[in-house]
Amino acid sequence: MCPEKLGQLDPVIHSRIRLAVLSVLISVKEASFNYLKETIRTTDGNLSANLSKLEEAGYISIKKVFKKKKPLTTCSITEKGRKAFSKYLKVLESYVSFKK
């Protein structure tokens, strides 16, 4: 694949935090907001803003429930998100192998 294909990199995923969120969610069934925050090592505000962008794109679904009167936000990757992540990874990998 030629390097020009890198222009096809999904702009929604092409951000460190959003890439990290999808990388984590691809290997878990669901994850709480706090788990994502601790695993990615980011701040509440930053994570929240990036989660919203991923949700708007339909890449993740966010569920908000109350457990013992405490709010609990859980996120999971959607099928659309899974496909987009896989495509993103393929573009990256083909670029690296092209350079070899």
Place this chain on the structure above:
Amino acid sequence: MNDLQAKDDIQFIQEMIERTRKITAGSWMFFLVWGIVAILGVAGMYVLEIFEKYSWIWLNWGVFVGIGVVFSIVYGKKIERLIGARTYAYITTGHLCFACGMAFCLVGFVFPALNLYSYGLIAVLISVIAGILVFTMGGIYEWNLLKWCGVIWWLGALGMVFIHENYRALLFIPLMIIGYIMPALVLRSMYRKERD
């Protein structure tokens, strides 16, 4: 984006995925509790044999296995809440433990009760299943120490064949210490180091 950035991104994705595969806080407690429960079960069984209370041996195991199962369910729920995620590694481990638990019950209780084989064979078969459980967990979490513990279980099973069947289950105690309690203590110190 250049070549370096593309490689860096791939490495970053790998690192994020790796973080979700770490053996998580509190996992050591399962090993420790099941190790202690099994050692107490074996000790109880031998005490009952000394006093010739053979019919109580089933009750002895029933009580200790029951304690282990109740603990695993309650503590498992607590750990799930504490971690805040259901990783595929965690889900797979849960299924593996359930499957091996069922195999333990069939091999240790049901089949001998149906006179399919002699009681002396129970310890050998249980050790083989324990080896599968520990080795596979080592594979899921990419932890070589656990894989070696699985191998030790299999070697123990082989060693049991050469011991008189009345004493086979006694070999459980060193196997439990090496194959369950030792990894539990290593896990605990790893978790504490990570936390600090």
